[in-house]
Every structure is written in C-alpha cells, then in structure tokens.
Amino acid sequence: MAEKFAIVTGASTGIGYHLADCAGKDGYDVLIVADEPAIHTAASKLSAGGAQVRAVEADLSTLEGVDMLLAAAGGRRFDVVCANAGNSKGGAFLDQSVDAWRRSIDTNVTGTVYLLQRVLSDMVRQGEGKVLVTGSIVGFIPGPFNAIYNATKAFIDNFTEALRNELKDNEGVTLTTLMPGATDTEFFARADMLDTRVGAAKKDDPAEVARAGWDAMLAGTGHITPGLLNKAQVAGAGVVPQSVLAAAHRRIAEPGSADG
Numbered sequence: 001m002a003e004k005f006a007i008v009t010g011a012s013t014g015i016g017y018h019l020a021d022c023a024g025k026d027g028y029d030v031l032i033v034a035d036e037p038a039i040h041t042a043a044s045k046l047s048a049g050g051a052q053v054r055a056v057e058a059d060l061s062t063l064e065g066v067d068m069l070l071a072a073a074g075g076r077r078f079d080v081v082c083a084n085a086g087n088s089k090g091g092a093f094l095d096q097s098v099d100a101w102r103r104s105i106d107t108n109v110t111g112t113v114y115l116l117q118r119v120l121s122d123m124v125r126q127g128e129g130k131v132l133v134t135g136s137i138v139g140f141i142p143g144p145f146n147a148i149y150n151a152t153k154a155f156i157d158n159f160t161e162a163l164r165n166e167l168k169d170n171e172g173v174t175l176t177t178l179m180p181g182a183t184d185t186e187f188f189a190r191a192d193m194l195d196t197r198v199g200a201a202k203k204d205d206p207a208e209v210a211r212a213g214w215d216a217m218l219a220g221t222g223h224i225t226p227g228l229l230n231k232a233q234v235a236g237a238g239v240v241p242q243s244v245l246a247a248a249h250r251r252i253a254e255p256g257s258a259d260g
Contacts, residue, residue, distance in 0.1 A: 004028040005076045007069070009060055009115070010036040010085030012230075014185030015134060017046075017179075018210030019082045024051025026214075028080065033069045035059045035085075060085045061106035066115050077126060080217070081119045084134040088149035090193035091255055103150045108152035112158065120173065128172040132217040133160050135179045137230050142235035142246040145253040146191070164222055177223040178213035180204060181230035197251065200258040204230075244248050 010016040011032035020042070023030045029052040034044055036047040036057065036194075043055035056072045060067040087107040089100045116131065123129030139157035143150030160177040167173055183206050188199040209226050216224040225231050237245060251257060 003091050004079045005031070005073070006080040006082065007031045007033070007073065007078060007119075008082040008084060009033050009069070010134075011082075012036055012042045012186065013182065015183060015206045015210045015213070016082070016084040017042055018207045019084060019132070019214055020046055021049075021051075021207075022055065022081075022214040023080060023208055024049060024053060025242055029076075030054070031056065031069070031073055033058050033060065033072075033085070035061070035065070060111040060115070061087070061103050061227060062111065063114055066111055067117065069115075070118060078119050078122060078129055080130050080132070081115070082132045082134075082213075082217075083115055084132075086149075086152075086187075087109065088146060088187065088191040090149075090188075090191040090196065090199075090253065093147045096148075104148045104154060108149070108157050112156065116163070116236065120167070120175070121174045124167070124170050127170075130173075130217050130220070131175045133175065133177050134213070135160065135177045135223075136177050136179050137225060137234050137237075138249075140234055140245075142242055142254060143247055144195070144246055144250040145195070145255065146249075149191070150249075161223070174217070174220040176213070176217040176221055178209070178216070179223060179225045179230075179234070180209045180213075180228055181225075181233065183209050193253065193255075195256055195258050196253050197257040198253055203254075231243070 006028040008020040011020045012034040033056045039055045043053045058068040087104045109181040135157040136153040138150040138155035164175045182203045184203040193199040212226040
C-alpha cells in the first residue's frame with residue numbers, strides 16, 4: 001500500500017481516466033468511481049501499468065452515492081481528490097425530460113458540492129490535501145442547446161473561486177479548478193451532440209488536459225485553462241455581450257449544425 005492516496009471521480013473514460021493515470025504514475029494508490037460498469041474495465045487497464053487502482057460503481061448524483069464512495073476509502077486519509085464527474089444532455093431544453101436535466105444538475109452541482117464539503121473538511125482538519133475540480137470554459141458562455149450543462153459549469157467555476165478564497169488561510173490545503181475547452185472524450189456521444197459543429201470538430205487531447213490539471217493541482221495553482229484558444233475564449237467572454245456569446249454557442253451546439 002502506497003503512502004499517498006487519491007480519489008478520482010468520473011474516471012471510466014476521458015479526462016478522469018487520465019487523471020487517475022497521472023495519480024498512479026506518481027505513486028498514489030487510486031480509488032476511481034463512475035456510475036457505469038466500465039469503471040471496472042478502467043481499473044484493470046490502469047492497474048496493468050503497476051498502479052494500485054480500485055474501482056467503485058456509484059451514482060454521484062445522489063448523496064448516498066457520494067457516501068458509498070467515501071466509505072470505500074476505508075478510512076484512509078485523502079491526499080488528493082479529483083472531482084471530475086459530470087453529466088450532460090444536449091438539445092433543446094424544452095424537449096428534455098425532467099429526469100435528464102435533474103441528473104445533470106445533481107451530478108454536476110449537488111454531488112460535487114457534497115463531495116467537496118466532505119473531503120475538504122477532512123483535509124482542513126489534517127492540515128494538508130489537494131483538490132482538483134473540473135469546471136469548464138463554457139461556464140463563462142450561455143449555452144443554447146446545452147443550457148443546463150453550461151449553467152452547472154458556471155456554478156462550479158464560481159463556487160470554487162469563492163471556496164478557494166474561504167480556504168486561503170488553511171496552509172497545506174489547496175483547491176484547483178481545471179477549466180478545459182472541448183476535449184476528445186465520450187462527452188459528446190453521451191450528450192447526443194455528435195451531429196453538432198462542436199461535436200464533429202477537432203478537440204483537445206484528454207491526456208494532455210488531464211496532465212495540465214494534475215500538474216497545476218500539485219503546484220497549488222488556483223485555476224488552469226489549457227490551450228491558447230481556450231484562454232482567449234475565456235478572456236473574450238468577459239467583454240463580449242452575453243447575447244452575442246449565446247448566438248455563437250447556438251451556431252456550434254444546435255442539433256444538425258455539423259451538416260452546415
């Protein structure tokens with residue numbers, strides 16, 4: 001058993017999987033979680049490289065699922081927690097079921113906030129620990145045809161900035177927000193957005209995004225947006241009118257826009 005212990009949520013694929021890979025390669029024992037059986041396949045693949053990786057299949061849109069994850073830690077001290085789990089469904093909001101948009105909000109916001117409260121409370125008591133939370137540059141952009149997801153990421157980007165300020169006097173405890181742009185993961189397929197311009201476009205490498213976030217977290221950096229184009233979009237979002245940003249997002253996220 002390694003001295004260092006990391007938890008990574010949403011780790012069956014994409015950025016979360018590669019964050020878990022970073023942890024394993026850096027000598028951490030890793031507990032990974034997702035709400036699908038593929039999390040066990042991910043654990044096997046990560047373990048093949050020599051890391052000690054254990055998987056939990058739990059629904060992090062519920063408080064019970066978060067409690068199940070924390071119980072699986074078996075009382076071990078959290079050195080690193082990567083809160084990466086997210087859920088989205090593209091398309092017109094009025095066409096979405098209540099269950100669909102509730103699951104997105106409960107996963108992206110409620111489950112994440114509850115997890116952060118639990119793990120950061122322990123880290124503050126022990127006087128040490130690092131947390132990485134996956135936000136997004138879309139948190140700065142109103143998102144027609146992905147309205148719920150963009151709004152939840154706006155919450156996460158804002159919430160973590162405020163929480164970081166609250167924690168500033170707790171030396172040894174850091175909170176980093178990873179704010180990527182469009183990344184080549186399962187996200188767009190799961191959100192039914194493969195027929196959109198953003199779904200069909202070239203995207204960032206999830207391994208590179210994860211490594212940038214991991215390194216920023218270890219350095220205690222407050223937030224990181226990998227990629228010059230993504231940084232430019234965040235900067236522009238601060239000066240461009242919200243209505244213009246919404247219109248631009250519509251052009252890339254409206255169903256069928258890939259054909260245009």
